[in-house]
Amino acid sequence: MRRRLINSTLAVVLVVIAVFGVSLVIVESRTISNSAQDRVESEAVRLVSIVDSRLHSGERVDAHILKDQVAIEERYAVIRIPGREAIELGSEPAGDVISFTATGERGEKVTVEEPRSAVTQEVGRTLLIIALVALLAIVAAVLFAVRQANRLASPLTDLAETAERLGSGDPRPRHKRYGVPELDRVADVLDGSAERIARMLTAERRLAADASHQLRTPLTALSMRLEEITMTDDPAEVKEEATIALSQVERLTDVVERLLTNSRDPRNGSAVSFDLDEVIKQQLEEWRPAYRSAGRAIVSSGKRHLTAVGTPGAVAQVLAALIENSLMHGGGTVALRTRVTGNQAVVEVTDEGPGVPPELGSRIFERTISGRNSTGIGLAVARDLAEADGGRLEMLQASPPVFGLFLSRTPLRRAVPGGDDGTEPEPTIR
Structure with a gap:
């Protein structure tokens, strides 16, 4: 029974973790990807606004001035101003990237790129946290299942021993309760049965003791009466003694x-x-x-x-x-x-x-x-x-x-x- 309770509880927990864990992983992965895309877009809009502001005021726009405007070193930005050479900020990432191009009022275009590996790393960290939480949930579920199994199985074992004790002739009630209404009801019934069995056994022992004592006296008197009958040859006396003996037998029956x-x-x-x-x-x-x-x-x-x-x-x-x-x-x-x-x-x-x-x-x-x-x-x-x-x-x-x-x-x-x-x-x- 303990194994069944533990396995059933663990199975329920695993199903819940699988359903909610997979859903959480999907949602978190999409959230992280969307957040990365939003960051790239915000960065591109910010850079294009800076470039547009400097062009409007006639200030110089070059890589030396804009090199500190990229927030993250892993990002790569390309600024294209009509009639000028493209300005590159940062190192161009290799592999798959997340990019966005923003266009200014004077036709300038700013493209910001970020390697997708950063998103993958963040998703991995999130998955690790979710896995650790799931593992803690499984451990807690196992401990809870073991505790519940012991709480239910131990009283049942105890009740089985009580019933076996009653069957073997030991009718002492235990008056032990377990805090579970159904099991306490069974314990009440067993204690009541034990008390009834004890009363019946006491009555039987008392009947045997009373019978041995009460029957001994009339049997002794009857035996002495029969001895007197065997010692006399007078038919009248024999008849009289036999009549008295029959009366004693009737009283013995009574x-x-x-x-x-x-x-x-x-x-x-x-x-x-x-x-x-x-x-x-x-x-x-x-x-x-x-x-x-x-x-x-x-x-x-x-x-x-x-x-x-x-x-x-x-x-x-x-x-x-x-x-x-x-x-x-x-x-x-x-x-x-x-x-x-x-x-x-x-x-x-x-x-x-x-x-x-x-x-x-x-x-x-x-x-x-x-x-x-x-x-x-x-x-x-x-x-x-x-x-x-x-x-x-x-x-x-x-x-x-x-x-x-x-x-x-x-x-x-x-x-x-x-x-x-x-x-x-x-x-x-x-």
């Missing part, structure tokens, strides 16, 4: 669907009114075997027959994350207490362990923040799930640890589309 939904739009909740006691009961049944194996107990207390608004599967996963967190990091008996505050139902999960380390504090809900050897995403995912349906998850007390899940008790009221500003406001809680 977890997967919920994770996929949140990966597309975390605000896209499917909140409904549900029986909070039923969700707590399910969690107690799923986690009792694990706590029994660890020599610990899990119990529930508080207000009963509460109706909350949310996604039952999401609420179950939030509680499962808190229960698992207590199993891994807490100690003693884990208690799930329900209460009502204002228009919200609250589920508190607490245990008798040492609680949240002081250095973690409110950062406990940040991703990658963990008190021990764990992934550090369980509480972060739990908070996202709670907020997706309009609830919230908070740490109410650090030691002993108390986590509270706040859920609305009345359905969400969505604003009617097409308000005064033509937008659809976010859901609000009455």
Whole structure:
């Protein structure tokens, strides 16, 4: 591309120089020739006027008197007076000459000649000046073409490298601009694409991390349930455990669907009114075997027959994350207490362990923040799930640890589309 830009610019400059240069040479050559002819004519008229004036006054006219009247040494003048011998001034030039003959009032004639070689030399000097100007123009055009080629080609090369980087999986936007509107537009599009790709990659990584964490808990509980089925010979107990296992599989399916939904739009909740006691009961049944194996107990207390608004599967996963967190990091008996505050139902999960380390504090809900050897995403995912349906998850007390899940008790009221500003406001809680 650089070579094409340089060649095209140079070709345009050469055409312009050829057209205007030839025209200028022709005009200048004619101007110089006409000027030389005018000089010769002026000289002849001047000499004839001098001769005529001296003849009129009766003064002597000869070569000695007129020898200093020729302005240029290269010129040659011949004065012819009737009845007298011709008077020659200067040396007669050889070769082609420019001449003019002027006639006086008394019949005298003055012929002035100038060698054409002087005109040729002056034309040559003019051509040399024009050639030097053309050469400077060509050099300036080449430098300008190189500068423009670099200004256009370098950004294109840079943009190609950016696109290649995006294709290789490096979605970092460069935010680099080049001062050319068209190239800056391409850079804007590439940066926008890089940001979208980065968001998609982040969402995919987050989905993978959330899935690995959220699926591990129900799969572990399901595995323990199946182990209990294999260890019993009582058909009634097998049927009961199998029914519970099927319920766990359904909730596992709900977890997967919920994770996929949140990966597309975390605000896209499917909140409904549900029986909070039923969700707590399910969690107690799923986690009792694990706590029994660890020599610990899990119990529930508080207000009963509460109706909350949310996604039952999401609420179950939030509680499962808190229960698992207590199993891994807490100690003693884990208690799930329900209460009502204002228009919200609250589920508190607490245990008798040492609680949240002081250095973690409110950062406990940040991703990658963990008190021990764990992934550090369980509480972060739990908070996202709670907020997706309009609830919230908070740490109410650090030691002993108390986590509270706040859920609305009345359905969400969505604003009617097409308000005064033509937008659809976010859901609000009455």
